Amino acid sequence: MSIFSKIKQTFRLMKDIDLDALGELSQKVDLSEIMKTVGELDDRQLQGLMKMLKHKSGKKGQHKLPPIDGDFYDLSLKLTPQQRELQLKVRNFMEDEIRPIANEYWNKAEFPFEIIPKMAALNICGLTIEGYETPNESSVMEGIIAMEMARVDVSISTFFGVHSGLAMSSINICGSEAQKQEWLPKMARMEVIGAFGLTEPDVGSAVAGGMGTTCRREGDEWILNGQKKWIGNATFADVTVIWANDEETNRVKGFLVRKGNPGFKAEKIEGKMALRTVQNALITLTNCRVPESDRLQKCDSFKDTAKVLKVTRAAVAWQAVGCARGAYESALKYTKKREQFGKPIASFQLVQNHLVEMLANLTAMQTMCFRLSELQDEDLLTDEHASLAKVFCSLRTRDVVRSAREVMGGNGILLEYDVARFVADAEAIYSYEGTKEINTLIVGRAITGYGAFV
Template sequence: MSGIFSKIRNAYTLFQSVDFDQLQALSQKTDLSKLVKAVAGLDETKLAGLMKMVSSGNHKKELPPINGDFYHLGAAALDESDREVQLKVRAFLEKEVKPVVNAYWLRAEFPHELVPKIAELNICGLTYQGYGCPGKSNLLEGMLAMEMARVDTSMSTFFGVQSGLVMGSIYLLGSEAQKQEWLPDLQQFKKIGSFGLTEPEVGSATAGGLTTTAKRQGDSWVLNGQKKWIGNATFADVLIIWAKDLDDNQVKGFLVRKGNPGFTVKKMEDKMALRIVQNGLITLENCVVEEADRLQGANSFKDTAKVLRMTRAGVAWQAVGCARGAYESALAYTRTRKQFGKPIASFQLIQNHLVEMLSNLTAMQTLCFRLSQLQDQGLLTDEHASLAKVFCSLRTRDVVSRAREVMGGNGILLEYDVARFVADAEAIYSYEGTKEINSLIVGRAITGFSAFV
């Protein structure tokens, strides 16, 4: 008898917290006497489970934090001061960039008002020594490229052009006078730079197929030709223009200043990706450049390749950031979006998509982590950078596709961010060397045979 009374007491306890109005509402939905008898008839284990279920209904389920760095590379790899820089940049992006980026992306405009705020972060030219540059590691630089692309790939691309392609060209190939003139102002964003290599009819064949020409005349050079897809070109103060010397057939680099006679630029319209980046079509018509503005260390395409090798590693990190932004956005969405009365994150198929996204993302992160280590050790080769670009840009496509899939129709709406990541992943896939060209660079390294035409 005592066992029966114990169950009744437990059942009574279950209903004690229900006020009269709640009890009356419940009586309209069910037979209370039968319900009490059913509860009283439960064994101790089932009753405890029922009590736990009722209690849990009063508390919001605590979910794990959303973090695409599943193997904690950022915390493990960076020292305290570098980790501080990474988190400072992340906070800036979340506060200043994320709230406005979709509006600028939709209008295909650039947020110029953010440039002075980016300058305050003091991260431009991060790995260079002197000229106001911080002299930090390539690993930190890569992780910052990821942080930027995690919020917006366009802003990461703008920064990569300024810090990597432009400053890198001057730092690696410029004379001391050129470094002194340009690097401090570029580092502080007092001047904006652009990098002109790709042409309307020449993309992958830039090593030997440039149609832009340079002809020396005394202490000057005359440039003729066109450049296409040139980021920052519409508002740059200085442009690195690569042209073929008509006398020795070698590729050389030139610093073309804003307003130089014979230089014109037209903004490219109607892009579906990297819409914030202001890509320009440049025309050079008898554009005269002084010998003092020729990059003194750029005497063949091999010299140009030094810059591309360095920045290609950064593009691999950008791919990681784009994938991470898509993954984290999709994960957050699936935890709040409900179907059939439950968050869709609780469904098996959705979890499978999320795990495959995270697997790709984690593989990309660890590959780039090692890539940056090689760079810091002075061991980076063209094929190292190319393999990272191939793998990361390819896997990013897969991650953003799955992110769009788990979000259903909302995945194509800009307000949920993933649509922007899907579009921008297509640009990452092609720029800084297509998958095919980078694959051939790696293929040549591992087979000993060049498959280039």
């Protein structure tokens, strides 16, 4: 006799017991009818009933669910104990200080200036720079931190990346020793905040060959004219790196334009659908006079600017990983709690398919970026390495956030569930630090030997 036959036989015998002896339960349900019905079920139907009862009992704590963790291949195990401690330190900061306010400031399109001293206490600015009160850590850790920040809020990650990555790296790579001594320690302590002005209203990807902002020398000063657009942090930055084309030599030069410099005007860009917490500006330079001492002394052409972009493009690939991880983990958490048809939607096959596809994309992105940063630490990083990671990760992040939005149904468009913010912010990641098309052509040139740029 099968186990199901024994169960049915038991229920048939139970239908003759004294129901009054069961007390209060017999008053709430028709036990006689239940026993009769169960006794008439076939094996398949009874098996389904037992599964449902087992699931219901599991909700009371008997069914232990796995933790929510986007690091499926345990890349964190490759970090040293000190690096892992730093990773968790940044994660705790983002969870405790940023997550509670992220949606509020994103919705208001304002920046939470009160977080700057708390972020400064982490001592993570200019992470890979040595000798200026900077940590001198690995590129791997720089990427991990970018991921951890973007995992909670891409806007805060972008603010940090502009200051610590673009601005500080410009000074470290292209500045004189005197300029490094003046700026980098203060920027490491976040006593002053930096911005980076390259993109222009009429030229983005083609800025290397068509920069409209000009500079000309007059004695010990340079006169800057033109506009820059989408410049993060520029509405409040203490120093903005401005790249301009020398009218005499037609070669690009870099300048450190200080806050309050006459002829420098930064207007906040309104109406953004992504990275709303980031204070992007339209900069107008009108006969802006900058002393020769504030010209980046080691920048002689756009090739020097490109050195900065190469290392920061790798960080943006990590940022895409963080955005995808935040969306995946938010969606997974939601599907474990959200119930339809009497059970969590995470138990449905189609939902699990979405989750697994998201995890596969995320895991591929993480492993690619980890190797990318290892190449950077080994001084083997090339433009095409960084561009391939930026192309792949920004594309796959779009896929991940779309699926996260899908499994959350209508709630996926509400800020309170976070995924809506990740969906919007993924669009910014897709475009900045080189579009998909431009980065594709950089890789295409490397593998074919033919430059397909116009």
